[in-house]
Amino acid sequence: MRLAFAAITISLSCLLGSFAAAAETDAGNTVRGGRLYDKWFKEAKVTPPEGNHIAWPESNTKKSGADTFRCKSCHGWDLLGKDGAYSKGSWVTGIVGVKAAAGRDPAAIVDILKDATHGFGGAIADADLVALATFVSLGQYDMDPFIDRETKKALGDAVVGAGIYETVCAGCHAADGKGVKDAEPMGVISNDNPWETMHKISFGQPAEAMPAMWAFGPGVAGDILAYLQTLPAE
Ligand code: HEC
Ligand code: HEC
Incomplete structure (x- = not known):
């Protein structure tokens, strides 16, 4: 598994050539982006947003307020959205995961975060939008080899x-x-x-x-x- 990851790292560093400007800080940006994917307002030390996020579905009345602005609330901790752990339980939204955006140019992901569905432009600082996009592009990994989806049992050593x-x-x-x-x-x-x-x-x-x-x-x-x-x- 560790060898496999080394191979991934090598192929990622080849990939990095295509967005060289960000290369020096990709690891730092990736982990900050991973924390922003959770409570970005806490990580960025800004006032939590009020009301519900515009894309939060009315069908889910179990959750409200700042929680509905967290990436993980719509897209899941497993990044699989409606196709993962949030296919059931109190966080069901029917929203897609972010898997399809893995490896995409971070600039294109920043555009998604500023689009009409998300509306994060301004609310989240530009540098943090880049960190989020770097996480989505480079930080994602498949958790299925490490967690049995049915029993939730960890498969590691x-x-x-x-x-x-x-x-x-x-x-x-x-x-x-x-x-x-x-x-x-x-x-x-x-x-x-x-x-x-x-x-x-x-x-x-x-x-x-x-x-x-x-x-x-x-x-x-x-x-x-x-x-x-x-x-x-x-
Ligand atoms: C420097 C101290 C520190 C170290 C070292 C540290 N943590 Fe934490 N950890 C924290 C703090 C502080 C929190 C957040 C508590 C809170 O929610 O306010 C936390 C939260 C967590 C949570 C989430 C808990 C929750 O209720 O959301 C997990 C899981 C976790 N840590 C695992 C680990 C693991 C595994 C390691 C080692 C790889 C580790 N931590 C190392 C300080 C640390
Ligand atoms: C309230 C729900 C909600 C929140 C919060 C949210 N999103 Fe989304 N996101 C959506 C919806 C809905 C779509 C699908 C939009 C579409 O199809 O046009 C989407 C799509 C995406 C996509 C494109 C996925 C693909 O398949 O191309 C990415 C990447 C993404 N979101 C990242 C994020 C990040 C990062 C955050 C946190 C800063 C975030 N989203 C917060 C609802 C949300």
């Missing part, structure tokens, strides 16, 4: 994950996964929502000094996820 968790994460989250007061216990969130957990392991948590593991590849995040699922789930 929990023993490898334990070593990474204890050296990188436990300083903040503690050995039992309950060390950060405002965060859900790691054993709870990883089992309830493995896609959200994997996204946050890879890209970090909005406006928090939590590391983003994206540069180490999805296999590492998958192994960490597998270990988190063994931690106390209450």
Whole structure:
């Protein structure tokens, strides 16, 4: 899996030639974009928007307000929208995922974010629109090799994950996964929502000094996820 990711990295760096101006900051932009994909207003430290987003469907009355402006609310943590985990439950919108935009020129994705459906021009700073577009273009990866879609069980190596968790994460989250007061216990969130957990392991948590593991590849995040699922789930 790690070798496979190295191959992806190499092909991405070939791809980068085509948008050379952004090349130096692509990794940083990708992980910031991943955090903006969640609560962009928190990551950017701006006032959360009011009311519902223009594209939020009236059929979903379970969610409202600033939450309806988060990319993940319409497009899913697994980036698959109506075809992924949000095909059921309280976040159903019937909206497509963003998979089709992987590898697309970030400038074209910025145009989408400013279009009439999204209306993010102005609300989100231009540099952050570029970060979001970089994430959508370069940061996406398929979570299916790491999470069984039916059982939500992680498919990675929990023993490898334990070593990474204890050296990188436990300083903040503690050995039992309950060390950060405002965060859900790691054993709870990883089992309830493995896609959200994997996204946050890879890209970090909005406006928090939590590391983003994206540069180490999805296999590492998958192994960490597998270990988190063994931690106390209450
Ligand atoms: C309230 C719901 C909603 C939110 C929030 C939202 N989108 Fe979308 N998005 C849509 C809809 C609806 C479409 C399909 C538009 C169409 O088909 O014209 C779409 C399409 C897209 C596409 C094109 C997908 C394709 O197949 O070509 C991208 C990329 C995208 N959104 C990215 C984002 C990003 C990044 C954010 C956060 C900054 C975001 N969206 C927030 C509703 C939303
Ligand atoms: C510097 C401290 C720090 C480190 C190191 C750190 N985190 Fe975090 N983490 C946080 C904080 C702070 C939050 C957000 C709490 C909140 O929601 O306000 C958080 C949130 C999370 C969340 C989301 C919880 C939720 O309720 O939304 C997950 C999952 C997570 N961390 C996993 C990890 C993993 C796995 C690692 C190691 C790869 C890690 N963290 C390393 C500080 C850290």
